[in-house]
Amino acid sequence: MTIAMSESDIEAYLDREFPQIHLGRRTFHVEEVGPMFARMRMDYHERHLRPGGTISGPSMMTLGDLALFVAILAQCGPVSLAVTTNLAFNFLRRPGPVALIAQCRLFRVGRKLAVGEVSMWSQGSDEIVCHATGTYALPSAK
Amino acid sequence: MTIAMSESDIEAYLDREFPQIHLGRRTFHVEEVGPMFARMRMDYHERHLRPGGTISGPSMMTLGDLALFVAILAQCGPVSLAVTTNLAFNFLRRPGPVALIAQCRLFRVGRKLAVGEVSMWSQGSDEIVCHATGTYALPSAK
Amino acid sequence: MTIAMSESDIEAYLDREFPQIHLGRRTFHVEEVGPMFARMRMDYHERHLRPGGTISGPSMMTLGDLALFVAILAQCGPVSLAVTTNLAFNFLRRPGPVALIAQCRLFRVGRKLAVGEVSMWSQGSDEIVCHATGTYALPSAK
Amino acid sequence: MTIAMSESDIEAYLDREFPQIHLGRRTFHVEEVGPMFARMRMDYHERHLRPGGTISGPSMMTLGDLALFVAILAQCGPVSLAVTTNLAFNFLRRPGPVALIAQCRLFRVGRKLAVGEVSMWSQGSDEIVCHATGTYALPSAK
Numbered sequence: 001m002t003i004a005m006s007e008s009d010i011e012a013y014l015d016r017e018f019p020q021i022h023l024g025r026r027t028f029h030v031e032e033v034g035p036m037f038a039r040m041r042m043d044y045h046e047r048h049l050r051p052g053g054t055i056s057g058p059s060m061m062t063l064g065d066l067a068l069f070v071a072i073l074a075q076c077g078p079v080s081l082a083v084t085t086n087l088a089f090n091f092l093r094r095p096g097p098v099a100l101i102a103q104c105r106l107f108r109v110g111r112k113l114a115v116g117e118v119s120m121w122s123q124g125s126d127e128i129v130c131h132a133t134g135t136y137a138l139p140s141a142k
Numbered sequence: 143m144t145i146a147m148s149e150s151d152i153e154a155y156l157d158r159e160f161p162q163i164h165l166g167r168r169t170f171h172v173e174e175v176g177p178m179f180a181r182m183r184m185d186y187h188e189r190h191l192r193p194g195g196t197i198s199g200p201s202m203m204t205l206g207d208l209a210l211f212v213a214i215l216a217q218c219g220p221v222s223l224a225v226t227t228n229l230a231f232n233f234l235r236r237p238g239p240v241a242l243i244a245q246c247r248l249f250r251v252g253r254k255l256a257v258g259e260v261s262m263w264s265q266g267s268d269e270i271v272c273h274a275t276g277t278y279a280l281p282s283a284k
Numbered sequence: 285m286t287i288a289m290s291e292s293d294i295e296a297y298l299d300r301e302f303p304q305i306h307l308g309r310r311t312f313h314v315e316e317v318g319p320m321f322a323r324m325r326m327d328y329h330e331r332h333l334r335p336g337g338t339i340s341g342p343s344m345m346t347l348g349d350l351a352l353f354v355a356i357l358a359q360c361g362p363v364s365l366a367v368t369t370n371l372a373f374n375f376l377r378r379p380g381p382v383a384l385i386a387q388c389r390l391f392r393v394g395r396k397l398a399v400g401e402v403s404m405w406s407q408g409s410d411e412i413v414c415h416a417t418g419t420y421a422l423p424s425a426k
Numbered sequence: 427m428t429i430a431m432s433e434s435d436i437e438a439y440l441d442r443e444f445p446q447i448h449l450g451r452r453t454f455h456v457e458e459v460g461p462m463f464a465r466m467r468m469d470y471h472e473r474h475l476r477p478g479g480t481i482s483g484p485s486m487m488t489l490g491d492l493a494l495f496v497a498i499l500a501q502c503g504p505v506s507l508a509v510t511t512n513l514a515f516n517f518l519r520r521p522g523p524v525a526l527i528a529q530c531r532l533f534r535v536g537r538k539l540a541v542g543e544v545s546m547w548s549q550g551s552d553e554i555v556c557h558a559t560g561t562y563a564l565p566s567a568k
Binding site: 230232234235249250257259270273275277 | 372374376377391392399401412415417419
């Protein structure tokens, strides 16, 4: 199995098509992609925090959604019109004030839908802090 | 039934405890609260956008999580230690570049958990653009 | 707005296409359908029970999935090939040993996907015991 | 790490406390348990079917809920009062008319909540047909 876009292809694509994700500072990075797989990193930054120094739920949700999209890009190529149809999150532990790693595995990429899961943990730890599952609707004309 | 905190109580509480949500500019507003109920507004702002002028999924997820928390504050009072345990979103339509309204109804507030749903639509429209359900774990010592 | 199938059309269709749901005894009934709407009843029966006389989670999940499908039939006609792509449930209270009512509201019926929610309560009560949201993929050739 | 109940302990416990799951015929089997882990098998049987010979969504949901409960029993011992608070399912492929295997991994067992995921596939295949995540509320007095 091969992939449709490499790590640097995807980073360049996100910079061009979704510059808003870097608003304030670049904190999202594509660490590795493979068949049905992606790993992202979200750097520690003030805008991701909540009281007590923990990373906010919305920042984890943003990272989860993005990791799923990046895995789909790696698998399918630049499907700009792919849209999230649903996302479900379980928040398991409060992450500390360090970078978060998100690893996405796609369960299935069909003709219409792509479905996968994302596990997140604090860099240097192996305890899952958040788990997500989600579905993207793929554009018809592929 | 009465409520534990009014709209202005809640806005003051959020400003003090969660100033990060206003980072960049104040866009989240508590429009109305009642028993087991809250309605929020998220103003249109560049940082909530995606290509094509649509409001980003993460912005809707942030609004959904916040509306649920505000309804819990109205019902239970200042439970700072309440934490989201899960959130599930269905994205139904792409909202246009206007303010979003989020209306939360709590299904149940128990001793340990509070569960509710949030419907969101573009201001001036009545088509749901996003629907969320979620659970907060409540602190034991109330 | 009109509907594509009436209550009796749908009951006849389910009897013909999905006789398994009545295995053991007929407990599922279509009470009312309307545009983007359906209400079902599940009779009290031993096979739906758990210890303590409460109705089992799987029985509520079966009812939720079916109510969503019935609302789609009412709206779209006999789409046998519609398949559930996801379902999410919140279990709020333990229902007692009486019939359950399930009311479905469709949020959106698009070209590819239909999405809706189902609220369930014990007959004669108004407290929600279970809430579901779900998505069906619709057959392409409509 | 050790476990609180073995495979045969759990089967005996389920037979005694939840005989309803075997109604019609015994189709659910505990294949293996370990720390934060359980694997179940659901035999092929007419009552689990839908037209076309595929296994019904409700049967997969029953299996998913049960696999999560069995993993919690293995980890925590006989917590009869544990109740499901939420379950979310993604249905990925239509399983054929053979036994289903369900493998559960618990993400976290806390003081109040246990959260995990379940992957299901047809016996002899390695393609996931259904994925579930869920939460159980644990009884306070342990």
